[in-house]
Amino acid sequence: MSQKLVERLQAEFGDRILETGSQHGDESVVVGREDLPAVVAHLKGREACELLLDVVGIDRSELPGHRDDPARFEVVYNLRSLARNHRLLVKVRAQEGQDVPSLAGLYSSADWAEREVYDLYGVRFRGHPDLRRILCHHEFEGHALRKDYPIERGQFLSAPEKLIRDHEIERAAHRAETAGDAILPSDLLTVNIGPSHPATHGALRAEVLLDGEIIVEARTEIGYLHRCFEKEAEDHTWAQVMPYTDRLNYVSAMLNNCIYCAAVEKLLDAEIPPRARVVRVIVSELSRIIDHLVCVCANLVDLGALTNYWFFYNVRESIYYDVIEPLCGSRLTTNFTRIGGLGYDVFEGFETAIERNLVKLETAIGEVTGLVARNRIFLDRTVGIGAMTVEQALDWGFTGPCLRATGLAYDVRKHAPYDGYETYDFDVPVGTAGDTRDRIMVRIEEMRQSARIIRQALARGLPGGPILIDDPRIALPPKEQVYGSIEGVMNHFKLIMEGGRVPAGEAYGFGEGGNGELGFHCVSDGSGRPYRIKVRPPCFPIFSAYGEMIRGLMIPDAVAILGSINIIAGELDR
Amino acid sequence: MAVTLDSPSNFLTTRLRQAVNWGRQYSLWPLPFGTACCAIEFMSTVSSYNDISRFGAEAVRFSPRQSDLLIVAGTISYKQAPILKTIYAQMCEPKWVIAMGVCASSGGFYNNYSTLQGIDHIIPVDFYVAGCPPTPENLLGALVQLQEKVRQEGLVPAGRRHATGNGA
Incomplete structure (x- = not known):
């Protein structure tokens, strides 16, 4: 599908499409800076690319093969069509001091995304309405994600x-x-x-x-709360990035773990063992439940409905103490998966512990919906408040429950299934008005659907076999080998000290996070450390619309x- | 404090310092300066399973004017630092500070251009709680230890309490 899209683009624009590429299933085209608005407008208007998911900056000055390339920066626009279910990466290259035409007129989501590239790389966007720093503070000097900016150079802010x-x-x-x-x-x-x-x-x-x-x-x-995940990732090995992913969306850490691993596995072309796949689905859905529990209960507290907080929060505590902590030894920041599988196998009694908590969850959902669903105060506070139409939501780059609340059933688990989601039977709940009430209700229904998925996975029984891929490039050898053979020691030492080598290339790995499409745009130069990891956080475009929503x-x-x-x-x- | 139950009068004898500190110790009003993951664990600490009110510290206030225990829960970036400093300055004496988690204590594993390497660079700290994030039990442990510290404190004039650098 995407292949044809690239061909159609070439037919339309001829040699203005400078390069085309295909890596790990991601299609990309390179266009000249001045052709960018025309190409993207064509993609939006004629090829139904309604979503600009992300804008990624890359400093290529230390990328092998590009060290002498005058075009130091690459800006990647990640476009998605929901209607035709295709994706395309559009790239432009700029030298130091050259500007790139802004796409803020075409997509509202480009506004903040371009500000971020400007802040971290210093690439200027011509015609951008408000090109200011966004993550670093306004007194910050230099551009933090450039390869020549030292990671430890902090700068104090006065006010x-x-x-x-x-x-x-x-x-x-x-x-x-x-x-x-x-x-x-x-x-x-x-x-x-x-x-x-x-x-x-x-x-x-x-x-x-x-x-x-x-x-x-x-x-x-x-x-x-800019903690420089992306700079830290460049400073660590691929495996060491894992604990940092916990702290992205710290309410649903396991989802981040799983999706980050999936992105790196895409670069590696690695297939994880079936047992790991099923456990990943289960913990992802548990994580989604926790994410929605915390979101809904905190939202209701803000509305003054404190009782619901206890109902939901106690279930969350129960899941943590009963399942998550026995599974990986910690509550919030799990560090559970490994590239190529899982860090730990499930504990004895895993299935019954989950089932016990799903029952508690259903009771709590019943109690909360009983209290709020027809509650006059709740309805007065939420119906019609902050309503978004489908078009507005797409324009701002919404995904996840906030997009589904507007009535569009886009779910990565259905549109681009991974980890075997296509084999589970579940519904994608949608709202009708896109307002605050719909967002809350969609989340509540999604918890029920997640419980359905978990029950199906448990009913099939966990497949036997290993939990980690048998691939010495990336997976640590078993401890018996490390202590019992010289090859095992060497392999372990190299993986820890230098990091598992990931083949050079570029891949965008994504999945359905707690709040929408969570993606990791990974660039590898073939070494043990990531050259560039750009997170596509679902919150970022959503919060960029907040100013508009509350006016x-x-x-x-x-x-x-x-x-x-x-x-x-x-x-x-x- | 010495209470004599069979005494005909309603007096009890104590020292002023003990009476005041007894009151302060069991009625700490925390202000959660929650920025990150630790704030979620703070939520767990106040919710019914762990129930911080067992220790008399459940009157959570978000206004620095109404609270005397600042719990810095989460990473403080250079962008956040001036705000934290203002919040601390706005709190009335006597006041205590808990640095919850390694980010607030030392920057944790975020040793980079944006993260303040410990809030003690900008405000005084009474207790550092280890953990990333600390469990609710850890935080409650710190609270109990802080209460002990409060109990033992003299009636030092405001502003001079931290001058001796009595971090724990």
Whole structure:
């Protein structure tokens, strides 16, 4: 399908398509910088690529074969068509100081994604509406992900940045005046929300401009939890990156583990043992349940419905103490999978422990839905609040429950099945209005579907056999070999000290994370360490729309919406 | 404190320091400065399974004006640092600080351009809790130890308490 897409593009644009490539099933084209808007507009208009998933910057100055290439930077646009189920990576190359035309006019999701590339690489985007730093603070000097920026060079910040400038206040007052509402700039009140605020769940900040109680302008800022996952990944071996993935979306760490492994296995063309596949599905779905439990219960607390917090949170605690901790020795940050399989086998009584907790989960779902589903206060606070249409959601790059709440049944597990998801029978719940209530209800129903998947997997019985691939390139040898043979010692030593070698190449591995499509764009130079890993965090595009979603509403609505879009700062800021 | 039950009067004798510290010790009002994974474990600590109210510290407040125990739960980046410093300055004396988890204590395994290498670079710390993230039991353990510290403290004038550098 994608192959034909590339051919159609070549027929349309001829030699303006400079290169085409296909690696590990990912099709890509390279175009000139000036041709980029035309090619992408064609893809959007004629080839139904509604989603711009991500914009990836790559500094090629240390990539073998490109050291003398004057085009130091590569910018990769990851496009996805849901209607025709195809994907394409569009690449442009830029030299130091050259700018790239911005796609912010075509896709709203390009806005923040391009700001990130500018912040971390210094590639400028011509025509971008607001090209400022996004993850690093505004006093930061240099561009952190360039290969010549030392990882340990920290820079102190003196004071936070003001987000809404004076001229914007005047502009908002002017807009209100032309709408027939005579107000002075001094009538508008600027309120700062976060990052230390009970509703911001971590480290998000918004500055809103209020006319009475109505938000007339909103600016959001992120980067308060920027922990440099991507720079750290370049500084560690492929296997050492695993604990860092736990701390991306720390509410559903196992999903990150599994999807990161899947991305590296894609580069390696490795097939994991059947037992590992099934256990990965089970722990992924458990993780999804935990993610939704925490999201929904925190959202309901923000709405004042504290009882539901206890109902849901106790189930989560129970899953942690009964299943996750016995499985991998820790609660939150699991580090459970390994490239090529799993770190540990399941414990005795795994199946019964899960079944016991699924029963608790169903009871809790019954109790919570009983309390909120027809609750007048809940409905008043959530129905029609923060509603998004399908078109808006796609434009902003939504995936996952937030997209499904608008009515579009896009789920990576159905559209591009992995780990055998095609063999399980489950439904993809959708909403109708795309509002806060739909987002909450979609999540609640998804928990039921996840429980269904887990039960099917357990009913089939776990396949026997190993849990780790038998491949000395990447998998650690068994301890008997390490202590009993010189080859085992050598293999172990090399894997630990230098890292398992991953063949040179590029791959985008992805799966359905707790909050949408979670992807890892991996570039390997053939060594034991990643050359570049770019995470595609589902939260990032969703939160970029937050300012738009809350405009015209009140601050309590903004709190309700923020809880329902489930922003996890670790994943948002990486 | 000495209470004599058969005494006809309703007096009890104690020292002022003991009486005040007894009150402070069992009514710590925590402000969770939660930024990352540790904040989720803080949520577990306050929820019913672990129940921080058994130790008298369940009055969680998000306003620095109303709280006397700052629990820094999570990674503090250079971008976040000025905000943490402001929050600490806004808290009234007496006040105590727990650095929950290795990120707050030392930067943890994030030794990079964006992560502050321990909050003690910018504010004083009473207790460091190890773990990534610490379990709720770890945090409760730190709370109990902090209570012991509070109990033993003198009525030191505000602002001078941390000058001796009595981190644990």
